[in-house]
Amino acid sequence: SLPPTDVSMMTIKDKTFVPFITEEAIQARIQELAEQINQAYADKKPLIVVVLNGAFLFAADLAKHLTISCEITFIRVASYTATESSGQLKEILGLNESIAGRDLIVVEDIVDTGFTLYEVCQQLQEKEPASIAIATLLFKPTALKKQLDLHYVGFEIENRFVLGYGLDYDGLGRNTPNILVLE
Numbered sequence: 001s002l003p004p005t006d007v008s009m010m011t012i013k014d015k016t017f018v019p020f021i022t023e024e025a026i027q028a029r030i031q032e033l034a035e036q037i038n039q040a041y042a043d044k045k046p047l048i049v050v051v052l053n054g055a056f057l058f059a060a061d062l063a064k065h066l067t068i069s070c071e072i073t074f075i076r077v078a079s080y081t082a083t084e085s086s087g088q089l090k091e092i093l094g095l096n097e098s099i100a101g102r103d104l105i106v107v108e109d110i111v112d113t114g115f116t117l118y119e120v121c122q123q124l125q126e127k128e129p130a131s132i133a134i135a136t137l138l139f140k141p142t143a144l145k146k147q148l149d150l151h152y153v154g155f156e157i158e159n160r161f162v163l164g165y166g167l168d169y170d171g172l173g174r175n176t177p178n179i180l181v182l183e
C-alpha cells in the first residue's frame with residue numbers, strides 16, 4: 001500500500017493543530033467498520049445517508065470496502081431558528097429518496113453533544129424506515145447530551161476540538177488524510 005501522507009501540523013488563523021489519529025489508523029478502523037456492516041446487512045439493501053460536508057471522506061473510504069448491495073445518498077443539515085419555539089432546529093436538505101420501509105445507515109463525521117443526529121434521526125423516524133443505524137467516525141462520549149444509539153463508532157475521543165479528514169475549522173482543513181487536534 002501507499003506510504004502514509006499525514007500532515008504534521010496545521011495553523012488556521014490563530015489556532016495550531018497537531019497530529020492525533022494517523023491515516024493508517026483511520027483506514028484500518030474503517031475496514032473493520034465496513035466488515036461489521038457487511039455482516040449485519042448481508043441480506044439487506046440499505047440506504048446509506050451521508051451527512052455533508054464533514055462525512056465526505058469517511059463515507060467515500062467506507063463505501064470502497066462495502067461488498068453489500070446498497071444505495072448511497074447525501075444530505076445536509078441546516079440550522080434555523082423557529083419562530084414558534086426557541087432554539088435551533090435542524091432541517092434535512094437533499095433527501096429525495098423515499099425511505100419508508102428502508103434500512104438506513106446514517107454516516108456522520110463526529111458525534112459531540114449528539115443534538116444534530118438526535119434531531120436528524122427523529123425526523124427520519126417520522127418517515128417510517130424499517131431501521132436506522134448510525135455510523136460515526138468519531139465520538140466524544142463525555143460531551144454527549146442526548147440519548148443516541150451509536151451502532152458503528154470509529155474512535156471514541158476526549159472532548160477536544162479535532163480537524164482534518166473531512167472536519168473543518170472555519171471551513172478550512174478538511175483536506176488532510178489524518179486527523180489533527182487543537183494544541
Ligand code: XMP
Pocket residue numbers: 054108109110111112113114115116117160161162163164167168169
Ligand atoms: P453535535 O454536538 O450536534 O455536533 O453532536 C455535531 C456537529 O458539530 C461539529 N463538530 C465538530 N467539528 N471538530 C469539528 O471540526 C470537532 O471537534 C467537532 N465537534 C463537533 C460537526 O460538524 C458535527 O457534525
Ligand code: MG
Pocket residue numbers: 051052053054055109110
Ligand atoms: Mg458534520
